[in-house]
Amino acid sequence: MRRLTSRTALLALVAAGVVGGLLLLVLTLKSPVIFGLRDDIKHAIPHQAVPEGVASLSAEACGVCHREIYDEWKTSIHAQAYDDPLFQAYWRKDKHIWVCLNCHTPLQNQQPEVITDLRGGRINRPVSHPNPAFDPSLQREGITCAACHVRDGVILGPFGDSVAPHPTRYDPRFRSTEICYTCHAVPSDRFQFYNGGPCATFMEFEAGPYKAKGYICQTCHMPEVERPIAEGGPVRKGRRHLWRGGHDPDQVKRALSVSLAADQAELKAGKKATWTLTLTNSGAGHMLPTGDPDRYLQAEFEVVDAAGRVLSSRSLTVKRWILWWPVIYEYDDTRIPPFESRDLAFSYAVPRRDEGLTLHVRVSYHILTERAYQRLQRKYGLTVEVPHVFTLYEEQVPLREGTVQRQAAARPTPPRCAPEQTHADETG
Ligand code: HEC
Ligand code: HEC
Ligand code: HEC
Ligand code: HEC
Ligand code: HEC
Numbered sequence: 001m002r003r004l005t006s007r008t009a010l011l012a013l014v015a016a017g018v019v020g021g022l023l024l025l026v027l028t029l030k031s032p033v034i035f036g037l038r039d040d041i042k043h044a045i046p047h048q049a050v051p052e053g054v055a056s057l058s059a060e061a062c063g064v065c066h067r068e069i070y071d072e073w074k075t076s077i078h079a080q081a082y083d084d085p086l087f088q089a090y091w092r093k094d095k096h097i098w099v100c101l102n103c104h105t106p107l108q109n110q111q112p113e114v115i116t117d118l119r120g121g122r123i124n125r126p127v128s129h130p131n132p133a134f135d136p137s138l139q140r141e142g143i144t145c146a147a148c149h150v151r152d153g154v155i156l157g158p159f160g161d162s163v164a165p166h167p168t169r170y171d172p173r174f175r176s177t178e179i180c181y182t183c184h185a186v187p188s189d190r191f192q193f194y195n196g197g198p199c200a201t202f203m204e205f206e207a208g209p210y211k212a213k214g215y216i217c218q219t220c221h222m223p224e225v226e227r228p229i230a231e232g233g234p235v236r237k238g239r240r241h242l243w244r245g246g247h248d249p250d251q252v253k254r255a256l257s258v259s260l261a262a263d264q265a266e267l268k269a270g271k272k273a274t275w276t277l278t279l280t281n282s283g284a285g286h287m288l289p290t291g292d293p294d295r296y297l298q299a300e301f302e303v304v305d306a307a308g309r310v311l312s313s314r315s316l317t318v319k320r321w322i323l324w325w326p327v328i329y330e331y332d333d334t335r336i337p338p339f340e341s342r343d344l345a346f347s348y349a350v351p352r353r354d355e356g357l358t359l360h361v362r363v364s365y366h367i368l369t370e371r372a373y374q375r376l377q378r379k380y381g382l383t384v385e386v387p388h389v390f391t392l393y394e395e396q397v398p399l400r401e402g403t404v405q406r407q408a409a410a411r412p413t414p415p416r417c418a419p420e421q422t423h424a425d426e427t428g
Helices: 002-029 059-063 067-075 085-093 098-104 145-149 178-184 201-207 217-221 249-255 370-379 419-424
Strands: 113-118 126-130 154-157 168-170 224-228 235-239 256-262 272-281 296-304 310-318 320-323 328-333 341-349 358-366 389-398
Touching: 059 067, 059 145, 085 098, 085 370, 145 154, 178 201, 249 256, 249 389, 256 358, 256 389, 272 296, 272 358, 296 341, 310 341
Parallel strands: 154 168
Antiparallel strands: 113 126, 224 235, 256 272, 272 341, 296 310, 296 358, 320 328, 358 389
16 A cells, blocks of 8 residues: 555656656747748848839839829738737737748838847847848838839839839739748747648638639739729739738628528427527638637627526637647637538527517627737737727527518528639629
8 A cells, every 4th residue: 555655656756757847848949939930931031122213112102103002002901010009019928029020021121130040040049130221111011012022123013014114023923822821821830739820821721622713812802903003004904902801890791601590480489499590601712710810700699688688698609729828739620611611509488478588699700809909908008999899790589479580491502602703792
């Protein structure tokens, strides 16, 4: 008996030692950020000179001749990738680590420091010196025109035949998803176990059905348009520079079809009715939601009485379930792949007397949780209000004898979809 106890104690000690050792190893090797360093993320795009025929690298200088494109870009989140208050708050949380800038202000011209090396290859041990050519106003332009279009004094673009006051060169990447890859295929690091990567929109697209249908990211995010691409130039087929995503409720609505059906045509007093809410990803070329792991969808049923009290409820959270500490481990993912659906069913017995009860059904999209949002306000200097919850669908059903219901049909078919169709309905 005594021997057994001491053996158990010894085993426990060894186990604790092993666990402690592993934890220590993880904590020393753990990345200070939630993603890994691929070679192209380690470096800013090298310093770019101003092409001939253009006054400066700034978007405004391009806008002199490319007015409509400039106006569109200006409304996009790419233009706000640095000033974005959520970026600024999270960046403060991450102690202003340099690496964020390589995607949020990707040109060397936009960065105050030049990183020449990493001691021991570690993200948090950069070797750096001040950048003498740092342009603070260009920094505030985030993903500016030049980040995609300017290399080695030449303006790269999708055409081969433009006659411009600046040097131009055709670059096939503009007609493919490659131009989005660097920033939208964010990889994981050691001891980070994601399904795919922290912001893996590109990988989700590659694995999904849209690629084979001839789509690229631009099909949906930069809708086709015929117009002069420069003031006074010929009409061409180009693309609007909109890049709408999670911050635009209309864009999120384009991704989602919602249907609500009951198992009976008419509500009967004293009888239980069951409703099924079906969410279908009918319009996104990747997971819904995608990108930033903070994003989620919430679907809710609530029975509310005349005084506004909630008597019964059920909800479904559509998101990635990630353990963030001590290692990053994605243990579940309930997001909706293209053309797939998620169901949420709810049952309730309709009262015999009309008690003024209502069934509320709601689907909302969240940029981040209320808790995370408040933490950014409390601890990381978020002062402006950022809209971060959008209602996408709402329905109210009186729980009363005789109320007519939509009946459960076969599963709703997601809209068929072809690249031409998406151009026509102006997704952006
Ligand atoms: C003084 C006017 C002017 C300025 C300033 C200007 N452009 Fe242009 N750009 C043009 C004209 C004109 C064309 C050719 C239009 C055509 O052929 O349809 C053009 C063509 C282009 C093309 C298409 C190239 C191709 O062959 O695919 C791109 C991309 C472009 N410009 C980007 C920019 C960017 C980025 C800036 C700022 C750094 C800029 N332009 C500044 C007038 C200008
Ligand atoms: C995130 C990368 C990116 C940024 C930032 C960007 N563009 Fe583009 N641009 C593209 C892509 C992709 C195309 C190719 C569209 C197509 O296939 O017609 C393009 C095409 C163009 C064209 C050719 C006309 C057309 O519609 O195809 C012009 C001109 C142009 N961009 C100017 C600008 C200007 C000016 C800015 C800044 C105000 C800017 N771009 C910012 C990616 C970008
Ligand atoms: C240089 C890096 C970079 C490139 C290249 C780039 N993006 Fe982005 N993109 C970003 C960053 C960073 C954000 C988020 C900015 C923020 O919210 O602060 C973003 C945001 C977006 C959003 C909106 C997300 C939202 O929250 O609303 C869409 C859509 C998008 N990008 C599509 C594209 C497409 C399509 C391409 C290729 C044509 C592309 N991006 C190329 C870095 C990039
Ligand atoms: C079939 C149309 C379609 C295609 C193709 C498509 N998207 Fe989207 N994308 C959408 C819709 C609709 C949304 C809004 C719903 C959502 O957030 O999932 C969206 C959302 C996004 C967001 C917002 C994420 C956030 O955090 O708010 C990003 C970033 C994005 N797409 C990037 C891309 C990239 C990069 C590609 C190509 C690899 C691509 N998309 C291909 C339709 C498309
Ligand atoms: C490899 C490119 C890349 C790097 C490096 C990067 N980001 Fe981003 N970031 C993106 C892209 C792309 C998006 C937007 C689309 C999405 O949701 O995936 C984004 C979105 C964000 C958002 C959401 C903004 C919003 O308005 O909702 C925050 C916050 C953010 N990044 C903070 C950071 C911080 C802090 C760092 C450094 C620790 C960082 N990012 C490094 C590519 C990058």
